[in-house]
Amino acid sequence: MERQNLANLQALENELHLREKALDKDAREKARAYLLEARKTVETALAQARAAVTEATAKEARRMVEDAIKDVGPSDGRTVGQKALNIGDRVRTGQGKVGVVAEMRSDGRVVVEIGAVRLVIAPELLEVVQSDGPTVRRSDT
Secondary structure (H helix, E strand, C coil), rough: HHHHHHHHHHHHHHHHHHHHHHHHHHHHHHHHHHHHHHHHHHHHHHHHHHHCCHHHHHHHHHHHHHHHHHHHCCCCCCCCCCHHHHCEEECCCCCCCCCEEEECCCCEEEEEEEEEEEEECCHHHCCEECCCCCCCCCCCC
């Protein structure tokens, strides 16, 4: 009986591992397709912007990018928008490094301090993490 339970457990573990691999592969394929589509949209918008002789053409290029952003839909909850971030928040970058938000730039990007390194990064590439303790922003003196 115990051997049968062990065999069943191992079979379930193997099945779960195979399913995990399949889901991971599917997620990577979907992400690649999404990135390729986003690249095409940006390339089209850039081509129009480069060829912009009039303000109307530039406005159309901006509208295309804004429409593409709207089509993507809301965030999946892992990422945060610029409005959800505050100076002093602990965040994780896409590479898994944890740092502190030092500055919110006027161009929408965020300055994150990771040790002695300062990164300028898009807010959608950041994930807020729970703080181990109170975060104190270093003084600019």
